[in-house]
Amino acid sequence: MDPPQAPRFKILMFPWLAHGHISPYLGLSKRLLATKNFHIYVCSTAINITSIQSFIQSNNLGDSMEAVELKLEPSVHLPPHYHTTKNLPSHLFCELLKAFPTAKSSFSDIITAVNPDLIVFDSFQPWAAKLAASRGIPAVHFFVAGAATQSFDLHHYCCPSDGGFQFQELSMNGYEKNSFDELTKLLNNDICKQGEVIYNVCHDLSSEVVLLKTSWSFEGKYINYVSSACNKKVLPTGPLVVTDSFSSSGDDNSDILQWLSKKDHHSTVYISFGSEYFLSGEEVEAIAKGLELCEVNFIWVLRFPLGEETKTIEETLPLGFLERVKERGIVTGWAPQAKILQHPGIGAFLSHCGWSSIMESMYFGVPIIGMPMKVIMVVDTNMLVGCGVCLRIPRKDNEGYKGEDIAMAMSDVIFGESGERLRCRAEELSEKMRMEEVEETEVVANQLWKICLKNRP
Structure with a gap:
């Protein structure tokens, strides 16, 4: 000073x-x-x-x-x-x-x-x-x-x-x-x-x-x-x-962190699409299908736009989904993202690749599963892939994401050899950024x- x-x-x-x-x-x-x-x-x-x-x-x-x-x-x-x-x-x-x-x-x-x-x-x-x-x-x-x-x-x-x-x-x-x-x-x-x-x-x-x-x-x-x-x-x-949280919520959701602490290291995928992108019904179904097709643990932040506050998570998700995945997943409207990404139980971040999310993920050494929802985010997703810290989910022109592709990407990063390679590179970048x-x-x-x-x- x-x-x-x-x-x-x-x-x-x-x-x-x-x-x-x-x-x-x-x-x-x-x-x-x-x-x-x-x-x-x-x-x-x-x-x-x-x-x-x-x-x-x-x-x-x-x-x-x-x-x-x-x-x-x-x-x-x-x-x-x-x-x-x-x-x-x-x-x-x-x-x-x-x-x-x-x-x-x-x-x-x-x-x-x-x-x-x-x-x-x-x-x-x-x-x-x-x-x-x-x-x-x-x-x-x-x-x-x-x-x-x-x-x-x-x-x-x-x-x-x-x-x-x-x-x-x-x-x-x-x-x-x-x-x-x-x-x-x-x-x-x-x-x-x-x-x-x-x-x-x-x-x-x-x-x-x-x-x-x-x-x-x-x-x-x-x-x-x-x-x-x-x-x-x-x-x-x-x-x-x-x-420090920039959220109006005073709830630290410590129950989520307690749940995460019981999971094996790098066994859980954190899923969030930022504070200003809201998933369509088709996108919710695709992610839910992907989660059911693979065996990864997950924390999924599912938000609704203003005017749809009366919607519940239960009625938005496929019938019976929460019951079928209750042992390995949490779906919530808000979560302490920074604290979750720092947790050793997290093995990957399924993200739309908004820049703030990218910075947090890299800062905490967490590899990204790229699911860009807006074309403005495609370049950054490609950059992350080139940097060796991201696996991008494939998507055909003018079509939505498929549950099978989402499942394959999550399984690959959490259980496959490519996941270890991505994590090592992300941790290397994290150390350099902090220095x-x-x-x-x-x-x-x-x-x-x-x-x-x-x-x-």
């Missing part, structure tokens, strides 16, 4: 309105405060403020960290409880994306009130960096996903004439590529001007550096590629794994401090 006479710089953190984005911004804030004499403000909508304040209180950061409310313009289609992606119906995502810039006036007022020395902004609001520039305030882009996806995007959409892509392990098949193109075009059109690419715009607006939620040992070659392609210094923040994370945080903190110091009169 800097001496008392050192200046105290104010940082305004502005993540996108999603748990998977807010959580890394909170994790980075906590680490910065342990390194430098910053005062940090985290800006989000009212529906997210409670969780942010809970994080601040549970980590005793009240003297150096505050939540600031951002207001979107009123809308009949998007009432305040939908000013977040958590529990947001999928058909309203684009509505939220389009409504987000209506917060410009509110954000401008926040800048006036806070008068920050630096703004750290997310990918969905390049307008925030432009607003900061108009006030003479430096802004740094913090991208909360990894470098592999950016490498893929930058090559295919910004540098297609550079010849063959050097990271063939990231390549998609034709169907996946077409779906990825459609999604990228949608996001670019809603956020940027015609013909612009989000990453290029945000990187260009970023002061001196770009931050990525990743680590050198995990994605070093992709970090270097992104830095070269965007001509900007790229700094990994480390995995930013937050072991690097303190230094990575210090490098980021020092760089942000220099930017603040340079711009203070």
Whole structure:
């Protein structure tokens, strides 16, 4: 920590309105405060403020960290409880994306009130960096996903004439590529001007550096590629794994951990698809069938979207499923993910390969069974396979996953030789990530401090 006479710089953190984005911004804030004499403000909508304040209180950061409310313009289609992606119906995502810039006036007022020395902004609001520039305030882009996806995007959409892509392990098949193109075009059109690419715009607006939620040992070659392609210094923040729960649930589900403690080492599969993806009926049936076809122990987190709280796990699962698997499985609506992944009883993580889940799994040395549900996650799944820490479940173009394939993948990782190989590689990466994370945080903190110091009169 800097001496008392050192200046105290104010940082305004502005993540996108999603748990998977807010959580890394909170994790980075906590680490910065342990390194430098910053005062940090985290800006989000009212529906997210409670969780942010809970994080601040549970980590005793009240003297150096505050939540600031951002207001979107009123809308009949998007009432305040939908000013977040958590529990947001999928058909309203684009509505939220389009409504987000209506917060410009509110954000401008926040800048006036806070008068920050630096703004750290997310990918969905390049307008925030432009607003900061108009006030003479430096802004740094913090991208909360990894470098592999950016490498893929930058090559295919910004540098297609550079010849063959050097990271063939990231390549998609034709169907996946077409779906990825459609999604990228949608996001670019809603956020940027015609013909612009989000990453290029945000990187260009970023002061001196770009931050990525990743680590050198995990994605070093992709970090270097992104830095070269965007001509900007790229700094990994480390995995930013937050072991303190960011859930509104006060239940630690210790009964799950007690149950897990009775299982053999590496005998259990943890199954979860993040806080913002909800399985369809067909997907639930496929996973249930896979679990019945193999003999693995499992903990399955099965969530329901807002408006379907009256649904029960029992009526969602195939008839008699819970009775048939009661000795070797638990199905629950919430579980302490970080604590479960640290447990020696866990042998694999069946995941949609969202970036936060990937970081947690790698940090705790748990191999992944990849079941990407959205095309945006396919590149990262392919990267994990290339890295030697993931077995991807096969899926035919425009078809759902099959129970037989899910069963085969789980059996292979838990009982087969490939499982041991994947676990050894995951444990090796975990050790490297943990060794690097303190230094990575210090490098980021020092760089942000220099930017603040340079711009203070």
